[in-house]
Amino acid sequence: MPRIPSTSVTLLKDISNDASSVRWNEFIRIYDAPMRDFLQRRFPYLEADDVIQETLIALIKKLPNYHYVPDSAGHFRNYLMGIVKHKALDILRKNRMRSKTIGGFKRQPADEADPAAHPTILTGDATGNNTWKANGTT
Numbered sequence: 001m002p003r004i005p006s007t008s009v010t011l012l013k014d015i016s017n018d019a020s021s022v023r024w025n026e027f028i029r030i031y032d033a034p035m036r037d038f039l040q041r042r043f044p045y046l047e048a049d050d051v052i053q054e055t056l057i058a059l060i061k062k063l064p065n066y067h068y069v070p071d072s073a074g075h076f077r078n079y080l081m082g083i084v085k086h087k088a089l090d091i092l093r094k095n096r097m098r099s100k101t102i103g104g105f106k107r108q109p110a111d112e113a114d115p116a117a118h119p120t121i122l123t124g125d126a127t128g129n130n131t132w133k134a135n136g137t138t
């Protein structure tokens with residue numbers, strides 16, 4: 001993992017008080033590589049830019065209430081990587097939910113389906129020949 005310099009109290013204070021602070025550029029310069037390294041090692045199949053963007057959005061919301069304790073070695077780095085991990089897991093959950101849909105329709109287990117609620121159904125084969133049929137007909 002790339003070496004992260006000691007956390008700057010003034011940097012955290014400046015970005016926590018102003019979401020449009022120019023100091024965010026400094027924050028990204030310091031923490032971008034460690035976040036990418038963490039993601040590459042733990043979630044290599046995810047798009048790092050998406051996870052980092054979600055992490056930064058979460059930080060903008062959370063930093064005003066975050067209390068940095070300079071005496072706790074690695075405290076902010078652990079806090080940040082915890083947010084990165086949770087945002088990566090959120091994206092995985094969203095991707096899993098998205099993969100459970102077919103053709104824009106959410107798949108539903110057979111025992112939960114109510115045929116009366118669906119007077120027509122989409123049927124098809126592996127070649128993509130799809131047709132609408134009245135439910136209950138063959």
